[in-house]
Amino acid sequence: MLNTDAMKFKIVLLALVLMNFIAAGIFAQGKDGGYIMTVNGAIAIEEMGKTLTHEHIVTNFVGTDHPNQPFEDQEKAIEVILPYLLYLKSLGFNTLFECTPSYIGKNVDLLKALSQSSGLNIVTNTGYYAAVDKKYLPEHAYKDTAEELAERWLSEWEGGISHTGIRPGFIKLGVGSGALDSTEQKIVKAGMVLSKKTAMAMAVHTGDGAAMEGQYHLAKANNFDLNKLIWVHAQNATDDERIRMAEKGIWISLDGINETKLEEYLSMISKLKERSLLKRLLLSHDDGWSVEQNNDNLNLKLFGNGNSKPYRTISEKLVQRLFKIGFTQDQMDLIFVENPKKAMAIQN
Numbered sequence: 001m002l003n004t005d006a007m008k009f010k011i012v013l014l015a016l017v018l019m020n021f022i023a024a025g026i027f028a029q030g031k032d033g034g035y036i037m038t039v040n041g042a043i044a045i046e047e048m049g050k051t052l053t054h055e056h057i058v059t060n061f062v063g064t065d066h067p068n069q070p071f072e073d074q075e076k077a078i079e080v081i082l083p084y085l086l087y088l089k090s091l092g093f094n095t096l097f098e099c100t101p102s103y104i105g106k107n108v109d110l111l112k113a114l115s116q117s118s119g120l121n122i123v124t125n126t127g128y129y130a131a132v133d134k135k136y137l138p139e140h141a142y143k144d145t146a147e148e149l150a151e152r153w154l155s156e157w158e159g160g161i162s163h164t165g166i167r168p169g170f171i172k173l174g175v176g177s178g179a180l181d182s183t184e185q186k187i188v189k190a191g192m193v194l195s196k197k198t199a200m201a202m203a204v205h206t207g208d209g210a211a212m213e214g215q216y217h218l219a220k221a222n223n224f225d226l227n228k229l230i231w232v233h234a235q236n237a238t239d240d241e242r243i244r245m246a247e248k249g250i251w252i253s254l255d256g257i258n259e260t261k262l263e264e265y266l267s268m269i270s271k272l273k274e275r276s277l278l279k280r281l282l283l284s285h286d287d288g289w290s291v292e293q294n295n296d297n298l299n300l301k302l303f304g305n306g307n308s309k310p311y312r313t314i315s316e317k318l319v320q321r322l323f324k325i326g327f328t329q330d331q332m333d334l335i336f337v338e339n340p341k342k343a344m345a346i347q348n
């Protein structure tokens with residue numbers, strides 16, 4: 001009797017857990033059927049709100065030749081960084097995609113702590129970075145096939161990054177300038193294999209227009225959905241190159257918005273508007289901190305990329321200028337809410 005009761009209880013419990021699981025799944029899918037995977041789990045794309053698709057929190061540029069220095073003083077990092085994330089939230093932004101790849105100091109525990117204390121949705125990534133003379137590539141990246149690399153990254157999607165259980169929400173890769181070499185081609189192919197399996201978007205740090213051209217041809221040859229491809233640092237190319245790729249359906253990420261180059265960015269954005277291509281545009285600052293060694297101490301140093309304070313220039317400078325030259329609120333919503341949803345949604 002006791003056994004039967006215990007059994008019944010277990011069955012009820014199991015059913016409840018299962019119902020919860022299904023309900024959470026439906027909820028996370030949202031009414032358009034899409035979700036994003038944040039460091040705290042899946043949320044419906046309707047909850048993303050205003051979004052920055054290319055920023056950093058903490059990076060470490062020491063490279064794979066040297067032992068990577070983890071910035072373990074989480075309290076110190078939170079003390080330095082949290083005020084800027086809270087301020088970003090007060091500016092109306094709700095979601096930030098953190099683009100620091102593996103082997104460049106990606107620290108997902110810190111991202112989770114900062115997401116929970118700021119209330120900002122933060123999304124981390126999987127994939128490798130083959131730009132900057134392969135300084136950040138692990139040894140196995142040379143021996144693995146594209147499929148083997150995709151398998152490694154898939155295990156992060158399925159089981160979380162290292163011991164953390166925190167799952168990536170997009171694929172972040174890096175290639176240099178000019179025609180893609182064989183390692184770069186392999187990494188891009190691996191990203192396409194993974195994106196097809198998981199529906200994650202693939203954001204590729206790209207040195208110049210020629211390196212994008214190479215990715216476009218690889219994508220066509222592999223029957224890859226161009227709507228899943230984000231051209232990171234598209235500002236390193238010409239208007240014609242950007243327009244050509246945007247017309248093909250690739251996302252154009254102008255992600256170095258800064259105080260010293262506002263005019264250049266206004267011009268690049270206007271050129272896309274003239275061709276009715278704002279629907280392919282993503283804007284961000286590429287702000288963040290790097291870990292620096294000072295004698296025996298590790299310190300956090302703000303990127304010196306033209307922004308005296310991180311994550312603010314778009315809200316406090318660029319948007320006003322865009323309104324002045326005739327952009328509408330609907331166009332702002334397109335760029336900061338609708339486009340990030342379409343670019344980053346996982347639908348499966």
Ligand SMILES: [Zn+2]
Nearest residue numbers: 054056099286
């Ligand atoms: Zn970046």
